[in-house]
Amino acid sequence: MAWVTSWRWAERARSLRWRVAAALAALALLTILAQSLTWLWLLERQEDAFINQQLHEQMAHSMALWREHPEAALPNSPAMWLYREPFRPSSQRVEAPPQFAHLPVGDHEVFIGSHEYHVLVRADAQARYILVYDVEDHEFRLNRLFWSTLAAALLLALTTLGAGYWLAGRLTRRLGGLAEAVEREVPEALADPAMEREVLALAEAFDRQRNRQREAMARERAFAANLSHELRTPLTAIRTDAELLSQLPDLPAAVARRGARIVAGVDRINSLAASLLLLAREARPGERLPLALAGLLDEVWQRSLDAVPAGLPVPQLENAVAVDCQLLADPALFELVLRNIFDNALRYSADGTVRCWLADDELAVQDSGPGFAADELGHVFDRFYIGRRGLHGLGLALVRHVSQACGWQVTAENAATGGGLIRLRFAPGDLTIPSHTVD
Incomplete structure (x- = not known):
């Protein structure tokens, strides 16, 4: 005491x-x-x-x-x-x-x-x-x-x-x-003429700073939207031509592989542009619906596997979430969070195992990779952070951006049994866990 x-x-x-x-x-x-x-x-x-x-x-x-x-x-x-x-x-x-x-x-x-x-x-x-x-x-x-x-x-x-x-x-x-x-x-102005002189000066300084911040955010959003719009048309044309080229009869295998690589590169650019646009915008959850968490984990995992190029090793998903667990959330935003968490796990797990389980109001996703570098744990969710293991990209930055908008908390750590571990804590009342849920 x-x-x-x-x-x-x-x-x-x-x-x-x-x-x-x-x-x-x-x-x-x-x-x-x-x-x-x-x-x-x-x-x-x-x-x-x-x-x-x-x-x-x-x-x-x-x-x-x-x-x-x-x-x-x-x-x-x-x-x-x-x-x-x-x-x-x-x-x-x-x-x-x-x-x-x-x-x-x-x-x-x-x-x-x-x-x-x-x-x-x-x-x-x-x-x-x-x-x-x-x-x-x-x-x-x-x-x-x-x-x-x-x-x-x-x-x-x-x-x-x-x-x-x-x-x-x-x-x-x-x-x-x-x-x-x-x-x-x-949203209203903070300054009030009835305030004391010193407090009024502080309120006016806050108002000026907020206006500058809003203008900067508006410019960033406009730039991201314009960039996404201007890139979409030529990228669509490139992707269409690459698909048509790879479908020509009697096409050499090397040319077909290059066509598929072009299509994958265009898809990656489109995904990056969409991520930048989402980060520039203020993500707000729309209608919240009850989601079957276990089934949604399997669906998003399968879609993530479909994006893996053929011939590469893929890990197995160990889904320990009970079938009747329900999550109250915006479906689109939650799928975006899951997809980016799974993409990060797929990148490092090779042919190992990715485990998912629930503990209280928390969803845990553990990969079988080398884990996060200890000195980089504080930058896992930073945009385009370059660590000793390469560029982090936008995936986990999007996870944090959307989680904050939904009132969730996301953290990263190294699991005691090896591999990286992402914990997503939902807001109280969002998750319904039956008593027989397996941890």
Whole structure:
């Protein structure tokens, strides 16, 4: 629990609202402490001056009174004592305690244990006078005032902290609303003339950035659409001519192979153009229908095998998904995701096995290839990433693009038993798994 508490405090310390409140509380605490300590220092100086004045007046009065009336009683109270030591033997002699008797003529501060004493020593032609004052009550009052002031300062700081946190929350509420609007991609302008000047500047900067991004996306989509359209006509003509050429009678086998290679190359270019067009567009799922997942896996796998050139080794599909599992999804988009995952598995599995199974809300597809390079796992879904094992292409980039549009999560890893493993986690409620599903 200690690390959870420290994490929460660390998160709170990074909050602008909390920092504003803490700064106000610290400023209030420092201000009241500085002011209070200054007042206490001035009060102590004034009270010391008052005590010294009273002692001087008492000493002068006692010395004058003794000269006129030697039999007069000396002042003796719980906090003040006067000791009189005549230079000649006398019955009025009152000797001071040893800790005060040795003090020379003058004003002194004497500390005995935790007690502080102010001591005045005077002398005339007849005697030596020692006036002692215990300032314990004075120090007690000052200490009580100090702790009362400190408690009041802490209470004020806590009050300021709460008030500052509430006030900072009101001031930063627009920032939170602005962040939420950016996250939800609200189409309306974010700037509002009623906003505070600093928040308005930030909102206007967001609006300008969003406009630039929209313009760039529009240009990219227009370019991809135009490129796809312009390429389609000549590529269709090339493919048609290649098909007709390969169907001529008495055609040499080498020429027929080249014709088939041309057709396959044109199909690959068309597929690449379609992928680029889909990536440029904002993929949005249409009508979601219940799909029989196991049967759809077999169908898409078979279509992927049909695209493999004749004579090349092909792996086997091990479909461990229960027949009555149903997925609620856009059929076209999900088939696109499956086809690209299977194409990636076919590329690396040779004549091995490709396994499919379900675990909770997750579809796993494992090939029997060498797996992903450890340092390239973070780039598996990047477009045209060139790693140590060659160009990744657009297939898995399309998988991630469509998955994000459908609310799914796709990840790649290396299986413990060997081979690459693609995990596709569906959104909650999309997948219906019967209790007897095989993992």
